[in-house]
Amino acid sequence: MTTFSPQTQTSSPSPSPKSSLLPLYGMMAEFETPAQIMEAAKKVNAAGYRFWDCHVPFPVHGLDKAMGIKRTILPLLVFGAGMTGTIVGFCLQAFTNAASFSIWALVWVTGYPFLISGKPLMSVPAWIPIIFELTILLSALSAVGLMFLMNGLPRLSHPLLSNIRFRRATDDRFFIVIESRDPKFLRSKTEAFMKTLGAKHIEVVEDR
Amino acid sequence: MSNSSKGFIETDNTQQPTGSRAPLVLNMHKFGEVTHQVCRIAENRPPMAWYIAFVICLGMMGFLGFCVTYLIFTGVGVWGLNNPVMWAYDITNFVFWVGIGHAGTLISAILFLFRQKWRTGINRFAEAMTIFAVVCAGLFPGIHVGRVWLAYWLFPIPNSMEMWPQFRSPLLWDVFAVSTYFTVSLVFWYVGMIPDLATLRDRAKGRFQQFAYGLASIGWRGSMRHWHRYEVAYLLLAALATPLVLSVHSVVSFDFAVSQVPGWHTTIFPPYFVAGAIFSGFAMVVSLAVPARQLFGLKDLITMRHLDNMNKIILLTGCMVGYAYSMEFFIAWYSGAMYEKFAFVNRAFGQYWWAYWIMVSCNVITPQLFWFKAVRTSIPLMFILSIFVNVGMWFERFVIIVTSLANDFLPSSWDQFVPTWVDIGTMVGAFGLFGTLFLLFCRYLPMIAIAEVKAVMPEANPHVGHAGHAGSDHDDHGIPSGAVPALREPRSSEDSL
Numbered sequence: 001m002t003t004f005s006p007q008t009q010t011s012s013p014s015p016s017p018k019s020s021l022l023p024l025y026g027m028m029a030e031f032e033t034p035a036q037i038m039e040a041a042k043k044v045n046a047a048g049y050r051f052w053d054c055h056v057p058f059p060v061h062g063l064d065k066a067m068g069i070k071r072t073i074l075p076l077l078v079f080g081a082g083m084t085g086t087i088v089g090f091c092l093q094a095f096t097n098a099a100s101f102s103i104w105a106l107v108w109v110t111g112y113p114f115l116i117s118g119k120p121l122m123s124v125p126a127w128i129p130i131i132f133e134l135t136i137l138l139s140a141l142s143a144v145g146l147m148f149l150m151n152g153l154p155r156l157s158h159p160l161l162s163n164i165r166f167r168r169a170t171d172d173r174f175f176i177v178i179e180s181r182d183p184k185f186l187r188s189k190t191e192a193f194m195k196t197l198g199a200k201h202i203e204v205v206e207d208r
Numbered sequence: 209m210s211n212s213s214k215g216f217i218e219t220d221n222t223q224q225p226t227g228s229r230a231p232l233v234l235n236m237h238k239f240g241e242v243t244h245q246v247c248r249i250a251e252n253r254p255p256m257a258w259y260i261a262f263v264i265c266l267g268m269m270g271f272l273g274f275c276v277t278y279l280i281f282t283g284v285g286v287w288g289l290n291n292p293v294m295w296a297y298d299i300t301n302f303v304f305w306v307g308i309g310h311a312g313t314l315i316s317a318i319l320f321l322f323r324q325k326w327r328t329g330i331n332r333f334a335e336a337m338t339i340f341a342v343v344c345a346g347l348f349p350g351i352h353v354g355r356v357w358l359a360y361w362l363f364p365i366p367n368s369m370e371m372w373p374q375f376r377s378p379l380l381w382d383v384f385a386v387s388t389y390f391t392v393s394l395v396f397w398y399v400g401m402i403p404d405l406a407t408l409r410d411r412a413k414g415r416f417q418q419f420a421y422g423l424a425s426i427g428w429r430g431s432m433r434h435w436h437r438y439e440v441a442y443l444l445l446a447a448l449a450t451p452l453v454l455s456v457h458s459v460v461s462f463d464f465a466v467s468q469v470p471g472w473h474t475t476i477f478p479p480y481f482v483a484g485a486i487f488s489g490f491a492m493v494v495s496l497a498v499p500a501r502q503l504f505g506l507k508d509l510i511t512m513r514h515l516d517n518m519n520k521i522i523l524l525t526g527c528m529v530g531y532a533y534s535m536e537f538f539i540a541w542y543s544g545a546m547y548e549k550f551a552f553v554n555r556a557f558g559q560y561w562w563a564y565w566i567m568v569s570c571n572v573i574t575p576q577l578f579w580f581k582a583v584r585t586s587i588p589l590m591f592i593l594s595i596f597v598n599v600g601m602w603f604e605r606f607v608i609i610v611t612s613l614a615n616d617f618l619p620s621s622w623d624q625f626v627p628t629w630v631d632i633g634t635m636v637g638a639f640g641l642f643g644t645l646f647l648l649f650c651r652y653l654p655m656i657a658i659a660e661v662k663a664v665m666p667e668a669n670p671h672v673g674h675a676g677h678a679g680s681d682h683d684d685h686g687i688p689s690g691a692v693p694a695l696r697e698p699r700s701s702e703d704s705l
Contacts, residue, residue, distance in 0.1 A: 033667075033670075034667075034668055034669070034670035035670045035671070037670075038670040041432075053431045053432060053433055054431070054432035055429055055430040055431055055432070056430050056432055056435065057239060057243075057403075057407070057430055057659060057662060058239075058403070058659040058660070058662040058663040058668060059432070059435040059436075059438070059439050059659075059663060060432070060668070060670050061663075061668070061669065061670060062670060063432050063670065064432055064433075064435070064436040067432060067433075069432070069433060069436050071440075072436060072437045072440050074437055074440050074441060074444070075440060075444060078444055092364060093375045096364055096372035096373070096375065097372065097374070097375045097376070105366045106366050107366050107367070107368060109366045109367070109370065110370050111372075112370065112371075112372050114372070114374055114375075114376075116374070116376060119376070123375075123376050126375065126376040127375055127376075129378075129381040129384070129385065129455070129459055129462075130375060130380070130381060130384045132451075132455060133381075133384040133385050133388040133452075133455070134384070134388075136388055136392065136448050136451070136452045136455075137388045137391060137392065139444070139448050140391070140392045140395055140396075140444075140445055140448045140449070140452075141391070141395065143441045143444040143445055143448070144395050144399055144441060144445070146441075147399075147437045147438060147440075147441035148426070150437050151431075151433070151434040151437055151438070153426045153427055153428065153434070154426030154427055155426070155427035156422075156423075156427060157427070158427055158429060160429050161427070161429060166429070167410035167411070168410075169410075169429060169430045170243075170403065170406045170407040170409075170410045170428075170429075170430055171239065171240055171243045171407060171410065171411070172238060172239035172240040172243065
C-alpha cells in the first residue's frame with residue numbers, strides 16, 4: 001500500500017510557541033500493527049536513510065532484517081569473555097593450590113602447594129567445576145554488559161522519552177523515527193516521504 | 209476487558225486442534241489489553257489478601273531474624289546437631305531451596321531454547337521465585353559455618369595470611385556454583401524485565417514511580433536496533449543458564465556423592481538431584497501460580513494450558529525421581545557392599561521410616577494422579593498435589609542427609625537427630641523470607657513478561673494481515689469470549705516450532 005492515507009495527520013511543534021525554538025531531533029511516524037511497520041521499515045531502508053530506527057513494544061519477528069540491521073558481533077565477544085573465564089579459573093586454582101611462587105594481586109600473595117592424600121598437585125579434573133562456573137559467569141556478565149554498552153544504555157534521558165505520544169511505544173504502538181542528523185534528512189522532504197508510509201500519525205520530535 | 213478473569217469459569221484451552229496453535233492468551237486481541245492486565249497490579253492497591261499474607265510473612269521473617277541472631281550469638285549448638293549427625297535441617301533447607309530455584313531457570317532458559325512459547329506466561333514470576341529461593345538457600349550454608357564472621361574465607365581473596373581455599377573440595381565448588389547461579393539468574397531476570405519496567409515507567413502517574421521505574425528501565429525505548437542485540441544477549445544467557453542449572457544441582461549432589469558415607473556415595477546423585485530439583489521447583493511454581501492468578505485476575509495469561517503443561521512436567525520428573533529411588537535400592541543390593549545395603553534398608557525400615565514413607569508417598573505415589581486429565585486441570589487438586597510434592601521433596605533431602613549420617617559404619621557412634629525450636633523456627637522463617645520477597649515482587653514489579661506475551665500473540669505476526677490493515681479491524685473478528693479461538697489463526701510456516 002503506497003497511497004497516501006487520508007487519516008494521516010501531521011502535528012508540527014506549533015501548539016506551544018516556545019517549543020519551536022528547540023532544535024529538531026527527528027520525525028516520528030506512528031503505526032498500529034506489526035505488519036504496517038514492517039512494510040514501512042522496508043521503504044525507509046530502501047530510501048537510503050541511515051540514522052533511523054523502529055521503536056516497538058516487543059521484538060517484531062523479521063523487522064531487524066527488513067531494516068537492514070547486520071547481525072551483531074556480540075556472540076564472538078562473549079566467546080572471548082568465556083574463554084577468559086576458563087583461563088582465569090585454571091590459573092586461579094593452579095596458583096593457589098599448586099604453585100609456590102609469589103605474584104602481585106593487590107597485595108603480594110604466595111601460592112600454596114596443597115598436598116592431600118598424595119594426590120597430584122595439578123588435580124585438573126577436580127578443578128573442572130570451578131573452571132566451568134567461572135566460564136559461565138564471565139560469559140553471562142559480558143553478554144549483558146556488552147549488550148548494554150553497544151546499545152548505549154543505561155541513559156537517564158532521551159529526546160524520544162520526553163515525547164508524550166511516544167509513551168505508547170512500550171505499550172501497543174509502533175514508531176519509525178528518522179533522525180535529523182541523517183544526511184538525507186530535510187524536514188519538508190522527510191515529512192512528505194513519511195506520509196507515503198501509511199502512518200496513522202506523523203510528528204516532529206524536538207531535541208529537549 | 210476480559211470476563212473470565214473476574215468469574216470462576218476456567219476456559220479449557222488444553223486441546224490443540226490439528227493445524228493450529230492453542231491460544232496462550234485468552235479473551236484479549238489487543239496489545240494494550242495485555243499491558244493493562246499486568247500493569248494494573250503494580251499500579252493499584254493490592255487486594256486485602258495481599259496485606260494479610262504480607263503481614264504473616266513479615267512476622268515469619270522476623271522470627272527468622274531472631275533465630276539467626278540467637279544462633280550467631282550462641283553457636284550452632286542451639287540446633288539439634290550431634291556427633292554423627294552434623295548436618296541436618298541446615299543443609300536440608302539449603303538443598304530444598306536451591307532445588308526450588310531450578311524450575312525458574314528451566315522455564316526461562318531451557319523452555320526458551322526449545323521454543324516453548326507457553327513459557328512466556330509464567331517465566332517472570334518463576335524467575336523471581338528462583339532468585340528468592342536462592343536467597344533463602346544461601347542463608348543456610350552462610351549461618352551453618354559456625355563462625356559466620358569468617359565466612360569470607362570461602363572465597364579466594366588475596367590475603368596476608370597466605371591462606372587459600374582447597375579447590376579439590378566439593379564444598380568449595382558449591383560456593384562457586386551457587387554464587388554464579390544467583391548472579392546469572394539475577395541478571396537474566398533483570399534483563400528480561402527491562403522492557404516491562406519501561407512500560408511501567410511510561411504509564412506511571414506519580415513523580416516517584418516515574419523516577420523509580422525510569423531509573424530501573426535504564427532508558428529503554430524499544431529501539432529495534434536495541435532489541436536485536438537484546439535478543440541475541442537473551443539467547444546467549446539462556447544457552448549459558450541451561451548448562452549452569454544442570455551443573456548447580458550436580459555440584460550440590462557432589463557434596464554428598466564425593467564423600468564415603470553409605471547412602472551418599474552413589475553415582476546416580478547428579479541426575480537424580482537435578483530431576484528432583486526440577487520436580488520440586490515446578491511444584492512450587494504451581495503452588496504460587498494458582499493463588500496468584502486467582503488473586504490478581506491473571507487467568508487469561510496464566511491459562512489452564514500453562515498449568516496443565518506444568519503438571520505434566522511434575523508427573524514426568526516425579527517418575528524420574530521414583531525411578532532414582534528404586535535404582536538406589538537396586539544398586540545397594542547389586543553392589544554387594546554391606547554398609548550400602550544396610551543404609552538403604554535402614555532408610556525404609558529404620559528409625560526414620562516415617563520420613564522415608566512420607567517422601568515416597570508425596571513424590572512418587574500422589575503425583576501419579578496427574579496421569580488423569582481431570583486432575584491436571586482441577587485447580588484445587590493440583591494445588592494440593594503441588595503442596596504434597598513440596599513436602600515430599602523437603603523430606604527427600606532430610607532422608608538422604610539425616611538417615612545416612614545417623615547410622616553409618618560404627619553402631620557405637622549411632623545417634624538420632626531431634627530438631628530444636630531454633631531448627632524449626634529457622635526453617636519456617638525461611639518461608640517467611642521467601643514469601644515476603646515474593647509478595648513485594650508481585651506488588652511492585654511486572655509479574656508477567658508483558659513484551660514476551662505480546663510477541664507470542666497471533667496479532668504479533670507481521671505476516672498476518674496486510675500493510676495498511678488498521679489495528680482497530682482486529683476487533684471485528686467477532687470471537688465471543690469463552691469460545692475456543694484456536695481456529696482463528698492458521699499456523700504460519702515460520703512459527704511452526
